[in-house]
Each structure stands twice: as structure tokens, then as C-alpha cells.
Amino acid sequence: MADQSRFGEEAMVYADSLYAYALRMTRNPPDAEDLLQETFLKGFRSYASFTEGTNLRAWLFRIMTNSYINLYRTRQRRPDEIGVDDIERLALFRELGSPSAEDSALEHFTDIEVKMALESLPEQNRNAVLLADVEGFSYKEIAEITEVPIGTVMSRLSRGRAALERALADFVKHRVENGASA
Amino acid sequence: MSSDPAPSVNPFEFNACEETIHEIYHFLDGELTEEKRRVIETHLSQCQPCDSVKRFEVELRQVVADRCREEVPKDLRERIARLINHELDNASSADGAGPRREGNASAH
Incomplete structure (x- = not known):
């Protein structure tokens, strides 16, 4: 049984990455602040049920994911998952060609473009991509955090990554069009 | 839905590039079996186009995470x-350990 008096110190280490996850999910700072606060309070209150030595970071991300669903899911009207498997893969790679190591077209993406592209993804796909590619969680950890089977994690990730490349490729297209007309 | 072309799977015409691109995320995620990982890794070391996809995806992830x-x-x-x-103060006073703060600890 974990000692509650140590919760603040142990959990605060993950505050920045939890806050980033909250911002991408809620898409606005006030809601992200509320969500972070809620996650810490819930975490504190249920810390007795946390087994010390197990994965505190994944445990906190699970609390945040659930809190997000409880607090904000009902507001969401967009489809929450990409349902088909035939979306084009590697769209950005195709758009940018295969750059040589010295010519990195990816470095031109701004923070805002990457955040907008991520935030444009359907919720379930976006969360899987955030947990894997931003936070570096394994499939098993993501399955536990989002409470779905590993197979579901894999398909959400694969579709989410394809859609992310599509969204980023669209920025490149617009950039090229604007540049060409100038 | 177009009818599935269902290509005849001939084990002697195993398409290594297709297989590699299909598994590229699992490879990068470190979620392949050791045997499969080696197959993909060997192919990547011998196939420049597939390797450029791999390098691109690695860099994309880095850029996404950084941004x-x-x-x-x-x-x-x-x-x-x-x-x-x-x-914490509330919890410890509820435990009967007594309030650790003066202030608004209610004494009834």
C-alpha cells in the first residue's frame, strides 16, 4: 500500500507530460488545468490502492484518460474513432519524398502545425498516438491506460498515425501552393 | 466495397518490401518477436527505399514529440x-492523528 504523504512528490515528476496530454485532449488551457488538477486529486485519494513499485506514470495517465472521458466526452460530437482500415498510409512520406539525412523537411513543422494536426484526429486515435509517440508507452501500457485490448490499441495507432501524416501532408501542400503563388 | 482481389499467397514470392512497410510501426515500437524483428532489420539493411521510410518515420516521431x-x-x-x-491534512486528522495545521481544523 502506497504512502499518501509521498504522493505529491512522486507524482509531480510527471506533471509536465500529463499537462501536455491534457492540453492535446481538451484543446484549451483552462480545461487542461482543471483536468490536471482533477487527476492529481483522484490520484491522491486512490493512492492507497496503488501498488508501490509498479508503473506510477501509466497509472496517472489512466486516471487522466478516465477523468477526461467523464468530464468532457459528452461534449464531443465528432466521431471518436477512424472506422475504416483503408486510409492511405505514409501520406507525409509520399508528400515529402525520401529526404536525405541532411535535408530535413520535417524540421520545418512548427509547434502549432503539429499540435493542430494531432488535435484534428478522432479522439481514440489521437490518444493512442499521443500515448505511443509522445509519451513512449508500450502497447500493453496503452491497453491498460485506455482499457481496451492490445489489438484495438494497434489498429487505433496505425490509423491514427496514417491520419496524422495525412494532416501534416496537407500543411505541406498548402505551404507549397502559397509559396508557388507568391 | 470492391471485391477483394485476394492475391494468391505464394510463399516463394514473399514480398519483403511490402512486409517491411506493413510491419514498420511494430518494428519501430519494439513490439515484434525477436525472429520477426531480425527479418525486418535484415531487409532494412539491404533495401534503401524501405530504410528511407524507416528513417523518415523515426524522425517524424521525434519531431512530433519535440513539438x-x-x-x-x-x-x-x-x-x-x-x-x-x-x-493530506484532512486525511491525517480523519485518521485521528490530529490536525497538522492550526487554522480551520474544526473542533467539535
């Missing part, structure tokens, strides 16, 4: 720390 870094605002961090301390 998404955030820092908790100082006042929010302090507010959360205060909330937790407050909860």
Missing part, C-alpha cells in the same frame, strides 16, 4: 501542491 512538450504553469503547480497538502 508537443509543455510545461505546467508555475501557479497551477503551486495550486496542485496546496490542494494535495490540504487533502
Whole structure:
């Protein structure tokens, strides 16, 4: 049984990455602040049920994911998952060609473009991509955090990554069009 | 839905590039069996186009992760720390350990 008096110190280490996850999910700072606060309070209150030595970071991300669903899911009207498997893969790679190591077209993406592209993804796909590619969680950890089977994690990730490349490729297209007309 | 072309699977015409691109995420995620990982790795070392996809995807992930870094605002961090301390005080007084603060600990 974990000692509650140590919760603040142990959990605060993950505050920045939890806050980033909250911002991408809620898409606005006030809601992200509320969500972070809620996650810490819930975490504190249920810390007795946390087994010390197990994965505190994944445990906190699970609390945040659930809190997000409880607090904000009902507001969401967009489809929450990409349902088909035939979306084009590697769209950005195709758009940018295969750059040589010295010519990195990816470095031109701004923070805002990457955040907008991520935030444009359907919720379930976006969360899987955030947990894997931003936070570096394994499939098993993501399955536990989002409470779905590993197979579901894999398909959400694969579709989410394809859609992310599509969204980023669209920025490149617009950039090229604007540049060409100038 | 177009009818599935259902290509005849001939084990002697195993398409290594197709297989590699199909498994590229699992490969990068470190989620392949050791045997499969080796097959993909060997192919990547011998196939420049597939390797360029791999390098592109590796860099894309790095760029995405880098662009998404955030820092908790100082006042929010302090507010959360205060909330937790407050909860802790309430918890310890509920335990009968007595309030650790003077202030608004209600004595009834």
C-alpha cells in the first residue's frame, strides 16, 4: 500500500507530460488545468490502492484518460474513432519524398502545425498516438491506460498515425501552393 | 466495397518490401518477436527505399514529440501542491492523528 504523504512528490515528476496530454485532449488551457488538477486529486485519494513499485506514470495517465472521458466526452460530437482500415498510409512520406539525412523537411513543422494536426484526429486515435509517440508507452501500457485490448490499441495507432501524416501532408501542400503563388 | 482481389499467397514470392512497410510501426515500437524483428532489420539493411521510410518515420516521431512538450504553469503547480497538502491534512486528522495545521481544523 502506497504512502499518501509521498504522493505529491512522486507524482509531480510527471506533471509536465500529463499537462501536455491534457492540453492535446481538451484543446484549451483552462480545461487542461482543471483536468490536471482533477487527476492529481483522484490520484491522491486512490493512492492507497496503488501498488508501490509498479508503473506510477501509466497509472496517472489512466486516471487522466478516465477523468477526461467523464468530464468532457459528452461534449464531443465528432466521431471518436477512424472506422475504416483503408486510409492511405505514409501520406507525409509520399508528400515529402525520401529526404536525405541532411535535408530535413520535417524540421520545418512548427509547434502549432503539429499540435493542430494531432488535435484534428478522432479522439481514440489521437490518444493512442499521443500515448505511443509522445509519451513512449508500450502497447500493453496503452491497453491498460485506455482499457481496451492490445489489438484495438494497434489498429487505433496505425490509423491514427496514417491520419496524422495525412494532416501534416496537407500543411505541406498548402505551404507549397502559397509559396508557388507568391 | 470492391471485391477483394485476394492475391494468391505464394510463399516463394514473399514480398519483403511490402512486409517491411506493413510491419514498420511494430518494428519501430519494439513490439515484434525477436525472429520477426531480425527479418525486418535484415531487409532494412539491404533495401534503401524501405530504410528511407524507416528513417523518415523515426524522425517524424521525434519531431512530433519535440513539438508537443509543455510545461505546467508555475501557479497551477503551486495550486496542485496546496490542494494535495490540504487533502493530506484532512486525511491525517480523519485518521485521528490530529490536525497538522492550526487554522480551520474544526473542533467539535
